[in-house]
Amino acid sequence: AIDPEFEQSYEQIGENDDVAIWSPDGEELTEEKQGIHGTHVAVDFDICLADGACLEDCPVDVFEWVDTPGHPESEIKAHPTHEEQCIDCMLCVDVCPVDAIDVDPS
Ligand code: SF4
Ligand code: F3S
Secondary structure, eight states: OOOTTHHHHSEEEEEETTEEEEETTSSOOOSSOOOEEOSSEEEETTTOOOOOHHHHHOTTOOOEEEEOTTOSSOSEEEEOTTGGGOOOOOHHHHHOTTOOEEEOOO
16 A cells, blocks of 8 residues: 555655645656655555546546556556646545555645
8 A cells, every 4th residue: 555654755756737746765766666756645656556436536626647657557657747736535535446545634
């Protein structure tokens, strides 16, 4: 499961579309190691296996597919592109079969 304390244990190394990218050891990410994307709505790309329930169920369409060719779990991931629209309903957290998502309402 995603580490709910990732803001302490990971290092932010950049951003994509204003969505933060976090690396577990602060090192540059690779095709095989994608880190966590997002802060309010955080998706651990190294756990996500492209189930898609989060995209289907989010009532405000926070997520968009992004390509991650070469990643061992899946070659697309749920990117929290519109995390600022999140209404903290927690549906995505509940439906993800591999607990790849952390939503922090604070
Ligand atoms: Fe969407 Fe609800 Fe998840 Fe926020 S908590 S990203 S609104 S499903
Ligand atoms: Fe990935 Fe879980 Fe969504 S596996 S696509 S974060 S439901």
